[in-house]
Amino acid sequence: MNRILLLFSIAIFSIFLGSQIAEGCLLVPYWKSLSATEFYTYYSKFGPAIGKFFTILTITAVLIPIAVSIYCYSNKSSALKYSLASTFFAVLIIVLFYVYFKDMNQQFYDSAFNSQQLKAELISWGNWHWLRVIFEFLSLIFLILALNILLQRRSSEYE
Numbered sequence: 001m002n003r004i005l006l007l008f009s010i011a012i013f014s015i016f017l018g019s020q021i022a023e024g025c026l027l028v029p030y031w032k033s034l035s036a037t038e039f040y041t042y043y044s045k046f047g048p049a050i051g052k053f054f055t056i057l058t059i060t061a062v063l064i065p066i067a068v069s070i071y072c073y074s075n076k077s078s079a080l081k082y083s084l085a086s087t088f089f090a091v092l093i094i095v096l097f098y099v100y101f102k103d104m105n106q107q108f109y110d111s112a113f114n115s116q117q118l119k120a121e122l123i124s125w126g127n128w129h130w131l132r133v134i135f136e137f138l139s140l141i142f143l144i145l146a147l148n149i150l151l152q153r154r155s156s157e158y159e
Contacts, residue, residue, distance in 0.1 A: 006147045009064045013143055016061035017136045019054070024133060028126045036115040039122075043108045051105070058097070061136075062090040065143050072146065077153070082146035089139035093132055100128050 027050075031039055065086035072080040104125055107113065113121055 003151060006151055009068070010140075010144060010147060013061045013064055013136075013140050016057050017133070017140055019057060020129070020133050020136055023054075024126065024129050028122065028129060032119065032122050032126070036111075036113070036118045039118060040108070040111040047105070047109060058093065062094055065090045065139060065146075068143065068146055068150075072150070077150060079146040079149035079153075082142045082149065086139045086142035086146060089135045089142065092135045093139070096128065096132050096135065101125075101132075104128075 031042070034042060065083055069080065069083040069087045071077070072083045077083075104121065107121075
């Protein structure tokens with residue numbers, strides 16, 4: 001596998017993880033500081049753009065460990081166990097979206113909560129978000145381990 005492609009894959013996944021950390025550290029606290037009316041106005045205005053950004057980045061990032069797993073399987077690489085672990089956590093990211101975030105984000109669009117409920121839901125949303133970040137971090141660690149094995153194998157082939 002091409003060294004630049006492997007490093008680019010790590011970079012893309014790292015950007016994904018970094019964007020999620022930024023969302024948790026910047027957007028969520030900002031959302032919590034807003035009144036319900038301000039939050040719903042903000043979310044209706046910027047939610048679609050935020051959603052598109054994270055959808056594209058999430059799909060791209062999640063496809064990376066899946067592609068690496070397929071590559072490792074087809075080449076009977078010892079990196080397969082790490083790539084499968086990375087894929088497992090990447091799939092959990094998608095599962096978590098459908099289990100929690102999809103419905104909750106829609107309720108934000110629908111302005112479904114009063115002020116007190118919204119504050120509680122944003123705290124819960126933030127907690128679920130950090131769980132997702134943990135899954136992303138674990139997926140990235142296993143991806144790096146898998147790609148490191150692939151890079152070492154590639155290097156030893158040229159010695």
